[in-house]
Each structure stands twice: as structure tokens, then as C-alpha cells.
Amino acid sequence: MPRRGKAITTNQVPALNKRLHQFEDLVLVTALLSMLAMALLQILLRNFFDAGIFWAESFLRILVLWVAMLGAMVATRNAGHLSIDAASRFLPLNFARWISTITNLFSSAICCVVAYYALEFVKFEFEDKTIAFGVVPSWVCQSILPFGFAIMSFRFLVKSLQLAWFGRLA
Amino acid sequence: MAKLLSFIVLLFAVLGAPLFVVILGAGMIGFYFAEIPLTVIPIEIYRLVDTPLLLALPLFTFAGYLLAESNLSTRLVRLTQVFLGWMPGGLSVVAFVTCAFFTAFTGASGVTIVAVGALLFPALVEAGYKEKFSLGLVTTSGSLGLLLAPSLPLILYGVIVQQMDLPDPFTIQELFIAGLLPALLMIVLLTAYSIWSNRHNPIARGQFTRVDAIAALSAARWEIPLPIIVLGGIYSGFFAVSEAAAVTVIYVLVVEVFIHGEVRVRDLPRVIRDSMVMVGGILLILGVSLAFTNFLIDVEIPQLLFEWISGFVSGKITFLILLNIALLMLGAILDIFSALVIMIPLIVPVAIRFGVDPVHLGIIFLANMQIGYFTPPIGMNLFIASYRFQRSITELYRATIPFMFVLLVALVIITYVPALSLGLLDR
Numbered sequence: 001m002p003r004r005g006k007a008i009t010t011n012q013v014p015a016l017n018k019r020l021h022q023f024e025d026l027v028l029v030t031a032l033l034s035m036l037a038m039a040l041l042q043i044l045l046r047n048f049f050d051a052g053i054f055w056a057e058s059f060l061r062i063l064v065l066w067v068a069m070l071g072a073m074v075a076t077r078n079a080g081h082l083s084i085d086a087a088s089r090f091l092p093l094n095f096a097r098w099i100s101t102i103t104n105l106f107s108s109a110i111c112c113v114v115a116y117y118a119l120e121f122v123k124f125e126f127e128d129k130t131i132a133f134g135v136v137p138s139w140v141c142q143s144i145l146p147f148g149f150a151i152m153s154f155r156f157l158v159k160s161l162q163l164a165w166f167g168r169l170a
Numbered sequence: 171m172a173k174l175l176s177f178i179v180l181l182f183a184v185l186g187a188p189l190f191v192v193i194l195g196a197g198m199i200g201f202y203f204a205e206i207p208l209t210v211i212p213i214e215i216y217r218l219v220d221t222p223l224l225l226a227l228p229l230f231t232f233a234g235y236l237l238a239e240s241n242l243s244t245r246l247v248r249l250t251q252v253f254l255g256w257m258p259g260g261l262s263v264v265a266f267v268t269c270a271f272f273t274a275f276t277g278a279s280g281v282t283i284v285a286v287g288a289l290l291f292p293a294l295v296e297a298g299y300k301e302k303f304s305l306g307l308v309t310t311s312g313s314l315g316l317l318l319a320p321s322l323p324l325i326l327y328g329v330i331v332q333q334m335d336l337p338d339p340f341t342i343q344e345l346f347i348a349g350l351l352p353a354l355l356m357i358v359l360l361t362a363y364s365i366w367s368n369r370h371n372p373i374a375r376g377q378f379t380r381v382d383a384i385a386a387l388s389a390a391r392w393e394i395p396l397p398i399i400v401l402g403g404i405y406s407g408f409f410a411v412s413e414a415a416a417v418t419v420i421y422v423l424v425v426e427v428f429i430h431g432e433v434r435v436r437d438l439p440r441v442i443r444d445s446m447v448m449v450g451g452i453l454l455i456l457g458v459s460l461a462f463t464n465f466l467i468d469v470e471i472p473q474l475l476f477e478w479i480s481g482f483v484s485g486k487i488t489f490l491i492l493l494n495i496a497l498l499m500l501g502a503i504l505d506i507f508s509a510l511v512i513m514i515p516l517i518v519p520v521a522i523r524f525g526v527d528p529v530h531l532g533i534i535f536l537a538n539m540q541i542g543y544f545t546p547p548i549g550m551n552l553f554i555a556s557y558r559f560q561r562s563i564t565e566l567y568r569a570t571i572p573f574m575f576v577l578l579v580a581l582v583i584i585t586y587v588p589a590l591s592l593g594l595l596d597r
Contacts (some may be wrong), residue, residue, distance in 0.1 A: 164597070
């Protein structure tokens with residue numbers, strides 16, 4: 001329910017969350033379609049016009065990284081990551097809940113550490129002013145790393161808390 | 171201290187933490203005690219950008235998801251039924267060939283069992299095959315075709331090995347050709363087993379009629395050129411692998427969305443998202459493994475591994491026996507992508523020193539992993555089949571065991587007859 005004042009009420013969280021997910025999907029879909037369009041353009045230029053865009057190769061490779069990170073972020077929304085799913089299949093449900101709480105907390109902590117060091121990495125590149133391709137600086141391309149790991153860390157934390165509080169994922 | 175921490179990380183792996191997190195954790199411990207700043211982790215992950223051929227992975231995956239979303243499975247079963255159904259072993263040959271083709275294009279994510287197996291299982295039972303046999307057949311077939319281009323694990327193996335700077339490099343094309351005969355061997359042995367196993371069992375065979383053949387060909391007329399475009403393009407060298415991937419996506423998009431209308435435009439964002447979740451999961455593991463395995467190579471783990479193995483293994487043959495046993499166990503607990511990404515950088519240098527060709531090694535590795543898909547107790551396809559056909563998991567264990575032995579025989583032949591993989595190549 002919208003209220004006066006700027007604070008977001010608890011009822012607005014799911015709606016906001018849904019919007020953010022939709023936006024994330026949109027970016028992912030756009031990245032993949034651009035990748036496809038760029039790859040095709042290169043094939044056409046090479047075969048029919050004997051030409052090519054010189055930064056296309058670098059751009060495509062960076063798009064692969066972005067698609068991978070965005071895909072991994074979306075995977076963290078549900079249990080979409082590859083894992084050794086051995087124990088949980090044979091554990092009693094209530095026990096599995098606490099195991100899952102702890103593994104999510106652990107995942108959150110690890111992603112948080114990577115996000116921190118990725119931010120350091122991006123800062124170095126920002127100061128060095130290196131160029132990835134065309135006029136695009138490297139740090140812009142790399143920024144998906146700290147951002148992606150921070151989002152994943154946050155999502156693992158939320159899942160861990162949900163499991164601890166409600167015993168299931170809300 | 172390092173040992174305790176490593177144990178904790180390993181414990182988390184067994185308890186079901188995502189594998190990329192486990193690898194990151196292990197890497198952090200390693201870097202911390204080697205006094206290497208942890209900034210190396212994002213730097214290594216960013217090396218994904220320098221990895222050649224990677225573009226092919228998201229594109230082929232998307233194309234595979236699109237095909238799985240369409241009614242290709244129905245058309246494919248119909249087509250193979252007309253042309254192969256009259257043979258002895260009839261429908262079982264149909265099942266093996268269809269599944270192999272479908273898996274090669276959709277990447278062995280278990281979708282073969284859901285899309286093709288679900289069509290074939292009732293048909294097999296109706297034709298007179300026993301239920302247990304049919305169940306085992308469709309579950310086993312779910313991972314058949316991993317060795318055929320353009321399957322994702324095959325490409326991933328090529329990608330990983332290529333960024334290792336081997337003294338004796340190979341091309342993806344060579345890898346694609348190397349998989350042909352071993353895959354054929356598996357199909358032949360499985361068919362022979364099916365005929366032998368049903369020798370006292372009256373099986374209805376299909377009949378070849380010209381009318382059926384034309385109808386089936388006509389229904390699949392848009393998909394039949396696909397392998398010719400993709401494989402012909404790659405094998406002939408007309409397309410680079412990533413170019414073939416882009417062309418495949420466009421072709422499949424046009425056929426399934428605009429000509430057949432089986433995938434609606436408004437479903438595309440969902441299909442893209444689902445396929446990229448899978449790609450993201452695989453590439454993230456690849457990225458973090460680049461960091462970790464480089465650390466392992468820096469501290470000369472493959473070297474130590476080689477010396478350790480040399481202590482009790484003398485020749486290539488004994489090494490290969492050991493390798494097969496280790497890989498079968500690995501395949502039973504790890505999914506194929508994680509197994510590839512984690513193990514290949516360690517195994518390849520060791521295997522080369524024992525005189526194993528890296529192309530042959532790739533085929534052996536994947537053949538092992540293919541069996542891992544339905545190895546009890548946690549082979550992924552067992553659970554997918556159990557869910558899809560509403561059978562208990564123990565029933566599936568029993569149903570698949572005979573097929574597993576057949577494929578183990580195939581594995582032994584593939585391993586000890588390198589010519590099967592390398593005969594068509596100049597290696």
C-alpha cells in the first residue's frame with residue numbers, strides 16, 4: 001500500500017522486486033540479441049563486403065562476459081547454480097532447511113569478498129584509464145564483476161535469512 | 171589451519187553449496203596462504219574475455235533451447251521411425267538415433283528425456299518391449315550424442331584445452347570429427363544389445379512406405395538442412411565455430427518462430443533467460459576455475475600429480491585404466507560441465523606425459539561423463555526420468571544397469587583403441 005512519506009513499506013517489496021527482475025531480464029535479453037546481431041553483421045561484412053568492424057571481436061567477447069554474469073545473477077534468484085546435489089536429496093526436510101541456510105550464508109560471504117576485490121580491480125583500471133575497444137574504457141566493461149557478485153551476495157543473504165525465519169523461500 | 175579450512179570448504183561442497191562458491195573458497199585459501207593478493211581472482215575471471223571460441227557457447231545453447239521448445243522431437247521421431255523402424259531392433263534404433271541427434275543439439279541438459287523419451291517410452295511399450303527395458307533404454311539414451319557436434323561439453327573441452335597453450339594443439343573441427351566413430355560404436359552396441367535382449371520377445375516392426383516417407387520428410391523439411399548447414403559449415407571450414415553458432419540461432423529462430431510458429435515471439439525472452447541461466451552457471455564456474463587452476467599449475471600440482479601417479483603406474487595402459495575408474499566416480503558425483511572445467515586443466519598435462527593424445531583424452535573424458543549421467547545413486551538423468559515417468563528411483567537403477575554395462579564395454583573399446591577416435595584425423 002502506498003503511504004505518505006518516502007519509506008518503502010513491506011507490501012511494496014515484492015512489487016519492486018518483480019520490477020527489478022524484469023529489468024534484469026530485459027538487460028540480459030538485450031545483451032544476447034546484441035551479441036547475435038553483432039556476430040551476424042560480422043559474417044555478412046566478411047563474406048559479402050570483405051570488410052569488418054575492427055572492434056567487433058572485443059565487443060563480442062565482453063558481451064559474453066556480461067551475458068555470463070547476468071545469467072549467473074538470475075540463476076541466484078532460484079537454485080539455478082550447478083552444485084553437488086547429493087546430501088539434500090537424502091536428508092530429512094527440517095535438517096535440509098538449516099543446511100541450506102548455512103550454505104547460502106557461506107555463499108553470500110564468499111561472493112561479498114569477491115565483490116570487494118573486484119571493486120578494487122575496477123578502481124585500478126579506472127585510474128590507469130585503459131581502453132577496452134573504441135572509446136570504451138576497460139573499467140566500464142569490468143564493472144559487471146563487482147556489481148554481479150554484490151547482487152549475488154545479497155541474494156544468497158536474503159535466501160539464507162528467509163530460510164532461517166520462515167523455513168522456506170518466500 | 172589451511173587443512174581445516176579446506177575441509178570446511180569441501181564440506182560445503184558436499185552439502186550443496188554452488189560449485190563456483192566452493193571453487194572460489196578453495197582458491198581464496200590457496201591464494202591467502204601463498205600470500206598472493208586476492209585481487210587476482212577478479213583479474214582471472216576477467217580472462218573469460220580473452221578466451222577464444224567462448225561466443226559459440228551461449229549461441230548454441232540458445233539454439234538448443236529453442237529446438238527443445240518446438241515440436242522437433244515429434245517430427246524427428248516420425249522421420250527416424252519411417253526410415254529406421256523397419257530394421258531389426260526397429261524402434262530401439264529409432265530411439266538411439268533420435269536421442270543422439272537431439273542431445274547433440276540441445277546439450278544434454280536432461281531435456282532429451284523429457285522431450286524425446288516421453289514420446290518414445292509409450293511407443294516402445296506398445297511395440298512389445300518390456301516396460302523395464304524401455305525405461306532403461308530412454309534413460310540411457312538421454313545422454314547419448316554427447317560426442318557429436320555441436321554438443322556443448324565437446325565445445326567446452328576444446329575451449330578449456332585451447333587456452334592452456336599445449337605443445338600439440340588441435341582444432342575444434344578435429345574434436346568434432348573424433349567423436350563420430352565412438353558415438354556410432356555406442357549406438358551399434360546398444361542396438362545389438364536391444365536385439366539380443368528381446369530375442370524371445372515378439373516385437374512389432376514398422377514398415378517402410380513411400381507415402382509415410384514423403385510425409386515425414388515433408389514435415390521435417392525445414393529442420394533436415396540444419397545439420398548440413400551447421401556441421402557441413404564447420405567440417406568444411408566454411409564457418410568458424412562461433413559463426414556457425416550464430417547462423418544456427420538465426421536459422422532456428424526463423425524456422426521455429428516464423429515458419430512453424432511453435433515458439434511464440436512473446437516466449438522468446440523466457441527462453442533466452444532460461445538458456446542464459448545455464449550458460450551463466452557454466453561460464454561462472456569456468457571463470458573462477460581459471461583463477462584456481464592457474465594457482466594449482468603455479469604450485470605445480472599437475473607435476474606432483476604426475477610424479478605421484480608414476481610411482482605406481484608405469485605405462486599408458488595402466489594410466490588409462492586408472493583414469494577411467496577415477497572419471498567414472500567423478501561423473502557419478504559431478505555434473506559434466508563442472509567436471510570438465512575443474513578436472514581438465516589438471517588431467518590434460520598428466521595424460522600428455524603418459525602419451526595420451528589430447529583429442530583422444532577428450533573423447534574418453536566425455537564417454538565417461540556420459541555414463542555418469544545415469545550412474546547410481548545420483549546420476550542426473552535417473553532423477554529426471556524418475557520424475558517424468560513417475561517411477562521410483564530404485565526401479566530406474568535396476569532398469570539402467572544392463573545398458574550401463576553395454577556402454578562400459580563401449581568405453582573400454584574407445585579407451586584402448588585410439589584409432590577409433592583418431593583414425594579419421596592426421597594425428
